[in-house]
Amino acid sequence: METNKNDYSVIVFLENExxxxxxxxxxxxxxxxxxxxxxxxxxxxxxxxxxxxxxFLKQFHKGNFIPPFL
Structure with missing residues (x-):
């Protein structure tokens, strides 16, 4: 089994929401x-x-590089 499978929770902020x-x-x-x-x-x-x-691990902005894993 992969050790980092489904390891993240993500909260996403949307424009106009x-x-x-x-x-x-x-x-x-x-x-x-x-x-x-x-x-x-x-x-x-x-x-x-x-x-x-x-x-909390990290914040990523749309358009920036986002790696598969941290």
Whole structure:
């Protein structure tokens, strides 16, 4: 079993939205950002957390490089 499979929770902030959207069980961050570009093109940035501990890891802005794993 992969050690970092679905290790992230991500909170995404969208333009013109008052409440951010949250996803649990995110696997590859770069693939998730491609999903956001297609399904939620108005996303501005996302905060990435360790799913098991809820520890904040990093913030990524749309258009910047996003690695698969941290």
């Amino acid at each position: 008052t409440k951010p959207k949250k996803w649990n069980y995110v696997h590859k961050l770069n693939g998730f950002s491609m999903f956001l570009n297609n399904s939620h093109p108005t996303w501005k940035y996302m905060n990435v957390y360790e799913r098991r501990t809820s520890k």
